[in-house]
Every structure is written in structure tokens, then in C-alpha cells.
Amino acid sequence: MHISLETFLILAIILTGFVGLATAKNIIRSIICLNITQTGIILLFLSLVFKPGMLPPVMPTPLAAMVDPTPQALVITTIVIGAAITSLALMMSIKIFHHYGTLDWNDLSRREG
Amino acid sequence: MFTLPLFLVFIPIVTAIFIYILEKKWGNYLVFVAQSFMSYIFLRLILVFPQINNQTIVLGDWTLASGIALKIDNLSLAFIGLSIFLWWLVLLYAWEFHGTDNKFLFFLLFLEGTFMGLLMVNDLFSFFIFIDIITILSSILVVYKKDGWSLRSGLYYLLINSMGMLTYLLGFMIIYMLTGTLNWDLATTRLAALPPTAAVTTAYVLMSASVTVKAAFFPTFNWLSRAHGSAPASISTLLSGLLVKGGLYGFIRIQELFGGSPLGDFYFYLGFVTALTGIIFAISQKDIKQILAFHTISQVGIMLIGISNIQTDIYYGGLIHLFNHAIFKSLLFMGAGVIINHYRTRRLTEIRGVLKRFPLLSVAMFVGILSITGTPFFSGYLGKYVITHELEARPFFYYLFQLINLGTMVSFMKFSQIFFPDTEKSLAFTPHMEGKHIPLKAQLNIPIFTLAFTCIFLTFGYSFLGDLLQAEFPVIHLVESKKMLQWAVLATLAFLITRYLIFTDRITPLMHRIRETKIPFYNTAYMFILLIATMFLFAL
Numbered sequence: 001m002h003i004s005l006e007t008f009l010i011l012a013i014i015l016t017g018f019v020g021l022a023t024a025k026n027i028i029r030s031i032i033c034l035n036i037t038q039t040g041i042i043l044l045f046l047s048l049v050f051k052p053g054m055l056p057p058v059m060p061t062p063l064a065a066m067v068d069p070t071p072q073a074l075v076i077t078t079i080v081i082g083a084a085i086t087s088l089a090l091m092m093s094i095k096i097f098h099h100y101g102t103l104d105w106n107d108l109s110r111r112e113g
Numbered sequence: 114m115f116t117l118p119l120f121l122v123f124i125p126i127v128t129a130i131f132i133y134i135l136e137k138k139w140g141n142y143l144v145f146v147a148q149s150f151m152s153y154i155f156l157r158l159i160l161v162f163p164q165i166n167n168q169t170i171v172l173g174d175w176t177l178a179s180g181i182a183l184k185i186d187n188l189s190l191a192f193i194g195l196s197i198f199l200w201w202l203v204l205l206y207a208w209e210f211h212g213t214d215n216k217f218l219f220f221l222l223f224l225e226g227t228f229m230g231l232l233m234v235n236d237l238f239s240f241f242i243f244i245d246i247i248t249i250l251s252s253i254l255v256v257y258k259k260d261g262w263s264l265r266s267g268l269y270y271l272l273i274n275s276m277g278m279l280t281y282l283l284g285f286m287i288i289y290m291l292t293g294t295l296n297w298d299l300a301t302t303r304l305a306a307l308p309p310t311a312a313v314t315t316a317y318v319l320m321s322a323s324v325t326v327k328a329a330f331f332p333t334f335n336w337l338s339r340a341h342g343s344a345p346a347s348i349s350t351l352l353s354g355l356l357v358k359g360g361l362y363g364f365i366r367i368q369e370l371f372g373g374s375p376l377g378d379f380y381f382y383l384g385f386v387t388a389l390t391g392i393i394f395a396i397s398q399k400d401i402k403q404i405l406a407f408h409t410i411s412q413v414g415i416m417l418i419g420i421s422n423i424q425t426d427i428y429y430g431g432l433i434h435l436f437n438h439a440i441f442k443s444l445l446f447m448g449a450g451v452i453i454n455h456y457r458t459r460r461l462t463e464i465r466g467v468l469k470r471f472p473l474l475s476v477a478m479f480v481g482i483l484s485i486t487g488t489p490f491f492s493g494y495l496g497k498y499v500i501t502h503e504l505e506a507r508p509f510f511y512y513l514f515q516l517i518n519l520g521t522m523v524s525f526m527k528f529s530q531i532f533f534p535d536t537e538k539s540l541a542f543t544p545h546m547e548g549k550h551i552p553l554k555a556q557l558n559i560p561i562f563t564l565a566f567t568c569i570f571l572t573f574g575y576s577f578l579g580d581l582l583q584a585e586f587p588v589i590h591l592v593e594s595k596k597m598l599q600w601a602v603l604a605t606l607a608f609l610i611t612r613y614l615i616f617t618d619r620i621t622p623l624m625h626r627i628r629e630t631k632i633p634f635y636n637t638a639y640m641f642i643l644l645i646a647t648m649f650l651f652a653l
Contacts, residue, residue, distance in 0.1 A: 018638075022639035027268065034272065041283055045282075074238050077238070095259070096264050106633060108265055
């Protein structure tokens with residue numbers, strides 16, 4: 001399999017997201033890193049199935065000339081789920097901030113009990 | 114097209130929406146109507162099962178390769194039965210506390226629909242969607258009390274599980290590139306035809322790593338104790354009894370997809386590490402729900418030891434234990450919920466005199482405790498019997514398993530102090546409980562006693578489970594002098610350890626230290642990445 005420069009850049013984005021998840025001390029940062037990783041994965045998926053010269057999968061296009069439509073349908077669903085998770089996580093972090101006045105994972109663990 | 118399985122997904126979801134819109138007290142009773150229909154459909158499914166076994170339903174007019182597909186096989190059927198049964202009991206139990214709360218019932222029923230979907234789904238992408246919806250719904254149910262602790266646990270649960278599912282997405286993408294299909298069965302056959310390249314191994318590692326989060330295996334177990342400890346009692350029951358098994362179910366399915374694990378004995382070791390970690394944390398806890406939650410982790414480790422090897426008989430040991438654990442852990446969480454509700458405290462040192470105040474409940478909880486410790490003639494014994502029987506060829510792991518059993522006994526002997534008579538110290542904490550005998554309402558008694566009877570029923574009628582799974586279970590001797598002697602020795606040892614080590618102040622500082630070990634989110638994420646790296650090392 002030929003791996004192009006774009007693929008490398010996208011892998012770097014995914015890696016950035018994971019490194020961020022493993023180091024972020026703040027809840028908002030963790031949520032942002034989760035989104036970065038997800039975006040990276042979506043980009044990777046789309047770039048892997050992309051073939052140069054193919055047309056977008058909109059119906060008048062002849063079947064032979066369009067790219068595989070399945071990944072795009074999947075990606076849209078993934079984005080929707082990602083949005084749901086992000087909004088729920090942000091809502092919970094607002095509530096946590098009202099309760100504790102901090103969004104730092106370490107500060108929060110110290111107040112356990 | 115055969116449509117019966119579709120109803121299992123849609124009945125709860127549609128009813129949930131009706132309950133939410135109606136906002137009437139009588140509307141809430143619709144949950145029981147929906148449950149009755151579900152039970153009826155399940156019975157119908159059992160009757161027609163020989164015809165529909167291994168038959169795939171594709172929604173819409175799509176091809177098998179790219180449509181949303183549902184399929185029921187023996188494993189799904191057994192899981193569906195267990196889920197409907199537990200949802201009945203949880204609904205009855207929750208009716209006491211949340212019967213007038215239509216939002217709570219909305220989420221609870223919606224969760225049932227999506228869980229049924231997870232059990233029947235036969236394509237890679239819908240599996241991802243169902244797991245994510247289950248994560249979202251159960252995190253909403255965890256934060257339902259809206260106090261600080263449950264909010265933190267809910268957020269932790271949501272973030273860690275969605276992080277886990279991201280690696281599933283990566284792995285699934287590789288499978289799609291390799292096989293060009295979303296269908297589980299097609300992918301299985303096409304993957305079996307492929308040579309074991311690096312790409313297949315990468316996909317395997319990424320997809321399995323994602324379900325280790327959902328099933329709370331070793332490095333990412335931390336969300337479980339938080340979420341199960343802080344949720345309302347009925348939700349803890351569901352989470353511990355069933356939703357963790359959803360992760361294990363996914364684990365079994367992913368092993369089937371790749372035709373067995375290329376990692377050798379990795380899961381076997383991981384199971385032992387998970388079980389030991391759960392035990393160590395459980396012994397040090399002071400909160401009764403936390404003790405039960407950490408025991409779920411240790412029992413998940415035992416199940417993993419079992420199901421890590423699909424080819425041999427030890428797999429059935431894991432599977433039997435999985436079903437039995439769902440029953441007795443639900444029983445213990447329900448009992449703990451009643452106790453906490455009356456005492457208004459969760460601390461082990463402040464609760465005393467449960468035996469005097471709730472004699473019937475205590476009997477039921479004793480059944481649960483005897484089951485989880487693997488006492489002969491109680492249901493936990495069966496799974497542990499098969500696993501120890503298979504482990505006898507490997508002495509080191511055999512004794513390690515006995516050590517895990519010993520740890521379970523010690524921590525449940527510690528847990529049993531809530532049944533002791535009142536002391537002045539405990540009455541000082543809970544003065545409102547003095548001299549009371551509290552009769553329980555029927556809707557609390559029914560689920561708790563049904564579970565206790567099921568515990569005993571499954572011990573003697575375990576062949577019933579074998580029929581449902583259509584599996585040739587290994588022979589289990591309920592009366593075997595060697596195992597009984599072993600149990601007696603372990604129980605004596607556990608009693609001595611509890612009496613002379615746990616109830617004295619000798620190791621209090623150590624316990625305090627373990628209890629105060631908090632693993633923040635970013636460290637769990639870091640360990641998750643390390644787990645993936647280790648799995649790659651094993652795959653080499």
C-alpha cells in the first residue's frame with residue numbers, strides 16, 4: 001500500500017490527539033483532544049478511499065465514475081455521534097464548574113469523598 | 114422478511130418516546146405493557162428459533178455487504194433473555210424511587226432498545242453506533258442525581274468510553290479497506306481467506322483494545338468503580354449486571370470476527386491482573402457500593418480468564434460465570450440500594466444491625482454473598498468450578514486463582530459487618546435507625562427475591578443455560594469432596610485474615626493509601642495507549 005504525504009500528516013493529527021488525551025490536565029482540553037482525534041480518523045478514512053479523478057457520489061453521476069459512497073455515509077453518522085458526545089460532555093463540565101469552581105482533573109480528584 | 118427481532122429494538126424506543134411526550138402518571142405504566150410485549154416476543158423467538166438460527170435480516174433493500182443487518186444466534190438469544198429478565202426487575206425496583214419520573218423511565222427504556230440492538234446487530238458500523246448510544250444514555254443515567262460526585266463520574270465515564278470507541282473506528286476502517294464490506298459474517302469469511310498481514314493484526318489490536326475499555330479490563334477499569342458507585346441504585350444494578358456484559362459480548366464477537374486471538378495467552382494474563390487489581394481495591398474500600406463495584410472488576414477478570422480461549426472448555430466456565438454474575442451482582446446492588454436508602458449513609462463503619470432490621474433482605478443478600486464467593490451449592494460455584502478444573506494443568510495459575518477467591522471471601526467477610534448488631538459508635542452516626550424493624554414494600558421484595566431464587570435455580574438447573582446456548586457444557590459435579598474441602602480451607606483462612614488483619618488497625622495506613630489512590634483521566638488515557646502498545650508487542 002502506497003502511503004502519501006497527506007496520510008502521514010493525518011496520522012500526525014491522530015497522534016497529536018492521543019498525546020493530548022494522555023497529557024491534558026483540563027477537562028475542556030480533554031474534550032478538544034477527543035475531537036481532534038476523531039477528526040483525524042475521519043480525514044484518514046476519507047483520504048484512504050479517495051481515488052484521483054473520481055466524482056462525488058451524487059446520483060446523476062454514473063456508478064463507475066463515483067467514489068465509494070459508503071464511507072461518506074458512515075462518516076456523517078460518526079460526526080453526528082461525535083457532536084452528541086461533545087455537547088453532553090461540555091454540558092457536564094459546565095455543571096462541574098458550577099459545583100467545584102475548577103475544571104482541573106487533579107483539583108477534582110483531591111476533592112473526592 | 115422475518116421481522117420479529119426488529120420489534121425488540123423498536124418497542125422500547127417508541128414506548129419511551131410516548132412516555133416522554135405524555136407526561137402523565139398513567140402513561141408511565143406503559144413501561145410494563147412494553148415489557149410484557151417484549152417477553153412475549155422473546156418466547157415467540159424461542160419457539161421459532163430453529164428456523165431463524167443464523168438467518169440474517171438486512172434492513173431496507175440493501176445488499177448484505179453494505180446494509181444494516183440483524184442476526185440472532187444462540188449467544189444473542191441467551192443475552193436477550195437475560196436482559197429482558199433483568200429489565201423487568203430493575204423497572205419494578207426503580208418504580209419505588211422513580212415511578213412518577215417520566216424522564217428517568219424514558220432513558221431507561223431507550224437504553225433497553227439500544228442494548229437489544231447491540232445484542233442482535235450483525236454489521237461493524239451499527240455495532241459502533243449502538244455502543245456509543247449506550248455510552249451516552251448510561252452516562253446521562255449516571256449523572257441523574259446531579260450531585261458533584263455523580264457528575265464527575267458521568268463525565269469520566271463518557272470521555273473514557275468514547276476515547277475507547279475511537280480506536281474501534283480506526284480498526285473498523287482497516288477492515289473495510291481490506292474486505293470491502295460492513296457485514297460481520299462476510300467480513301469473517303473474507304478475513305479468514307486473507308493472509309495474516311500487519312494490517313489485519315493492527316485492526317485486531319485496535320478493535321479489541323476498544324472493547325477492553327467498555328468491559329473494564331485492567332488499565333482502564335477505573336471508570337467502573339466511579340460510575341457504578343455514584344449512580345442511583347437501579348442504574349448501578351443495570352450497569353454492573355448487564356452493561357459491562359455488553360462489553361464482554363462485544364469482546365467475544367470480535368474474537369469470532371478474527372477467528373481467535375493472535376496474541377497468545379495475553380488475555381489470560383490480563384484477566385488475572387484485572388481480577389487481582391479489583392480485589393486489592395475492593396478490600397481497601399469503606400463505601401459499600403464501591404466494594405461491590407470493585408468486585409465487578411475482579412469478577413470481569415475471572416470471566417476474561419474464561420472467555421479468553423474460545424476453543425476449549427474454559428470458555429464455557431467464563432460464559433456460565435458471566436450469566437450467574439449478572440444475577441447475583443444485581444441482587445447485591447439492589448440490596449445495597451435499599452440499605453443505603455434507609456440508613457442515609459454508605460460507609461461500612463456506620464451501618465450496623467441490618468440483620469435485625471431487614472431479616473428477609475439479609476437472607477437474600479446472604480445468598481448473593483455466598484454465590485459471589487463461590488460456595489458449593491450456590492451459583493458462583495459453577496463457573497469457578499469449570500475454570501479451576503481447566504487450570505489444574507497449570508499449578509501457578511491454579512493457586513493464583515485460589516488467591517483471587519480468598520481475596521473475594523476476605524472482602525465479603527469485611528462487607529458482612531453490616532449485618533452485625535448495633536454498636537454505640539454506629540448508632541451515633543445513624544440515630545434515626547435505633548430500635549426499628551422495617552418491613553419492605555412488595556415492589557422491592559419481588560425483584561430481590563426473584564433474583565435470590567434465580568441464583569439457586571441456576572445452580573441446580575444450569576443445563577437450562579446450556580440448552581439456551583445449545584452448548585455442550587463440561588460436566589459439573591455439584592457434590593465433590595475435594596472442592597468442598599478447598600472451600601472450607603479458604604473460608605477458614607479468609608476468616609483468620611479478616612479477624613486478625615482487617616478488623617485490627619495493623620494495615621489501616623496501607624488500606625488508606627490504596628483507597629486514596631486516584632487515577633485522573635489523562636493517566637488512564639496514557640495507560641490505554643500503553644495497553645495498545647503492549648498488545649502490539651504480543652502480536653509480533
